Amino acid sequence: xxxxxxxxxxxxxxxxxxxxxxxxxxxxxxxxxxxxxxxxxxxxxxxxxxxxxxxxxxxxxxxxxxxxxxxxxxxxxxxxxxxxxxxxxxxxxxxxxxxxxxxxxxxxxxxxxxxxxxxxxxxxxxxxxxxxxxxxxxxxxxxxxxxxxxxxxxxxxxxxxxxxxxxxxxxxxxxxxxxxxxxxxxxxxxxxxxxxxxxxxxxxxxxxxxxxxxxxxxxxxxxxxxxxxxxxxxxxxxxxxxxxxxxxxxxxxxxxxxxxxxxxxxxxxxxxxxxxxxxxxxxxxxxxxxxxxxxxxxxxxxxxxxxxxxxxxxxxxxxxxxxxxxxxxxxxxxxxxxxxxxxxxxxxxxxxxxxxxxxxxxxxxxxxxxxxxxxxxxxxxxxxxxxxxxxxxxxxxxxxxxxxxxxx
Numbered sequence: 514x515x516x517x518x519x520x521x522x523x524x525x526x527x528x529x530x531x532x533x534x535x536x537x538x539x540x541x542x543x544x545x546x547x548x549x550x551x552x553x554x555x556x557x558x559x560x561x562x563x564x565x566x567x568x569x570x571x572x573x574x575x576x577x578x579x580x581x582x583x584x585x586x587x588x589x590x591x592x593x594x595x596x597x598x599x600x601x602x603x604x605x606x607x608x609x610x611x612x613x614x615x616x617x618x619x620x621x622x623x624x625x626x627x628x629x630x631x632x633x634x635x636x637x638x639x640x641x642x643x644x645x646x647x648x649x650x651x652x653x654x655x656x657x658x659x660x661x662x663x664x665x666x667x668x669x670x671x672x673x674x675x676x677x678x679x680x681x682x683x684x685x686x687x688x689x690x691x692x693x694x695x696x697x698x699x700x701x702x703x704x705x706x707x708x709x710x711x712x713x714x715x716x717x718x719x720x721x722x723x724x725x726x727x728x729x730x731x732x733x734x735x736x737x738x739x740x741x742x743x744x745x746x747x748x749x750x751x752x753x754x755x756x757x758x759x760x761x762x763x764x765x766x767x768x769x770x771x772x773x774x775x776x777x778x779x780x781x782x783x784x785x786x787x788x789x790x791x792x793x794x795x796x797x798x799x800x801x802x803x804x805x806x807x808x809x810x811x812x813x814x815x816x817x818x819x820x821x822x823x824x825x826x827x828x829x830x831x832x833x834x835x836x837x838x839x840x841x842x843x844x845x846x847x848x849x850x851x852x853x854x855x856x857x858x859x860x861x862x863x864x865x866x867x868x869x870x871x872x873x874x875x876x877x878x879x880x881x882x883x884x885x886x887x888x889x890x891x892x893x894x895x896x897x898x899x900x901x902x903x904x905x906x907x908x909x910x911x912x913x914x915x916x917x918x919x920x921x
Contacts, residue, residue, distance in 0.1 A: 523570045527580070530555065534805040549655055550903050552805045556812025557899070564816065574813065581810030584803040585651045585869065586776040590758040591796050592654045593780020595663060596672060607850055608673035615842030615864055616646045616681050622838045623831075631827055636693050636885045640878040643689050644894055645835055647682025647870035650675045650773050651807055652902050653863050660913040667856050667916075671863055674843075679774050680719070682870045687715050687769060690877060697884055718768045722778070725764060729757075730782035738786055754783065755796060773869055811868050811902055814895045828893040832900045839864040859912045865905045867898045 533555060538548040556577070563569045570576075623645040627638040653675050657663045663672065691711045737757070741750045758779040765775020840861040847857035875894045878886030 523572060523576060526569060526573060527576070530559070530809060531802065531805070534809070535801070538805075548659075548805075549652065549808045550906055552808035553812040553899060553902055555805075556809035557815045557817070558812075559809070560813045560815060561817050577806060577810050577813050580803060580806035582772055582807075584800075584805065584807035584810075585773045586759060586762045587755070587796065587800050587803050588651050588655060588807065589773045589776035590755070590762070590780045591800055592658065592663065592672070593777040593782075594784050594796070595658075596669070596781055596784050602673075604670045604673040605677075608670055608677055610850065611670075611674050611843055611846050611860070612677040612681060614846035615839055616678060616685075618842035619645050619834075619838030620685070622842075623834050626830060626834050631830060633890065634884070636696055637878070637887070637890050639689055639693065639696075640874060640886050641831065641890070641894065643682070643685045644871040644874040645838060645867065646678075646685055647867065647874075648675050648678050648839065648864045649866040649868035649870070649898075649902065650679050650777065652866035652868055652906075655804070656863065656906050656909050657913070660910065662913055662916075667859065671860060674860070674864070676774065676777060678864070679771060679870065683770050683774070684712075684715050686870065686874050686877075687711055689874070693878070693881060693885055697881075715769075719770070722765060722768050722770065722775075726761060726778050726782045729761065730785065734783060734786060751796065755799065758783070771869055771873070808902070811872075811899060814872065815899055816892060816895075824889055824893060827889070828896045831893055831897045835867060835897050835901050836865055836904075855912075855916065859909065859916065862905050862908050862912065865901050867901045871898050 534548075534552055537551040537555075541548050541551060559569075559577075563573060620642045624638050624642040627633045627641045628635065633641070653671065654663065657668050657671060662668045688708055688711050691707050695707060734757075737753075741753050745753060758776060761779035761782065762772045762775035765778065766772050842861075843864045844857045844861035847860050848854055852860070871894065875886055875891050879888070879891045
C-alpha cells in the first residue's frame, strides 16, 4: 500500500524536530555539551529512517534545507548585530594574516594528500582543496556565542578571521567553477585569462555588495529605524528589521556569495544603531526556532548506506587533513603574531568546522559529472564536514570555559 502525504504530515515532522531539538538542548546544558552536536545527529538519524522506511514526505529534504538556510541567516545576522565594527576593523590586519596563512596551508595540504597519497583525479583534488579552505562561520560563531565570548578581544579577532576566510573561500570557489571545465577539456591555453577575468568580476561584485551595505547603513537604516519606531508596534519592528537582514543576505546570494556572509554583513550594517541592538534579545527567539535546522540539515546530508572499507579509508585520511590543515594553519601564524599558545590553540580548533561553503563546492563539482567529483568523493567530504562540526565543539567549549577561569 502506497502512502500519501499532505502538508499536515510535514508540519508534524517539523514540530517533532523542534521539540526534540529543544529538549536535547535543555538536557545537554548542565553537562556543557554542545547542542549543535545533538542537532547534527538528529539530522543523520532522520536521513537514515527516511531512506529505510519511506515514512516521510518527499518534500522533506527541500524543507529541511530551506529551514536550514533560514537558520544560518538568523544566526549570522544576530552575530553581526552584536559586533562592534571599529573593534572588528582593528583586528583586520592580524585576521587577514591568519586567514591567508591557514587557507594556503590547508589547500596545499589537501591537494598534496588527495593527489599523491589517494591518487584521485586532478579536478577532484582541486574541488577537495577548495572545499577544505572555508571555515563554517555558522558553526564557529554558534560555539563562541553559546559561551558568551564573541565580544571578547579573541572573539572579535575570530569574527574577522572567519569572515575573511569565508570571502577567500568564495573567491577560490568562483575561480574553480570557471577553470574546472577547461581542465576537463584540456583547454589550458585560456585558463590564465579566465582566472584574471574571474578575479576582476569577483572584486567588482564584492565592492558593489559592500557599497550597498554601506549605503543602507549610513543613509537608509537611520530613516528606517525612525519610521518604524513611530509607526510600528514592537513585534512588527523586530520583524521589519529581520526582513531587511533577509533581503541583504539574499542580495549576497545573487552576487554568488554565501547567505551566511551576507547575513553577517547585514547585522554589521545595523550594529551601530542602538535601537536595533536593544532588540537583539528578541531576535534570539527566532534563532532558537530556526537555528537548529542549520545543523539538522548538515546531518541530513549523510547517507549511511554508502559506507564501505575503501570509503572509510579515504574519509579518515581527509578528516585528518581537515583537522591538521586548519589547526596548524591557524596556530603557527597566530603564535608568530604574539598571540599566546593557549589562545592560538583555541583559534586553531575554532577554524576546523566546515559546512556551507564546503558542501556547496562539492555539490557543484558533483553536478558537473563523475569526471569532476564522483559519488564516493562527494560522500566522503560530506562525512568530513560532519566530523569537523561534531568534534571541535567538544574541545572548544572546555577550552573557552577554562580561559574564562584564567581571566578571573
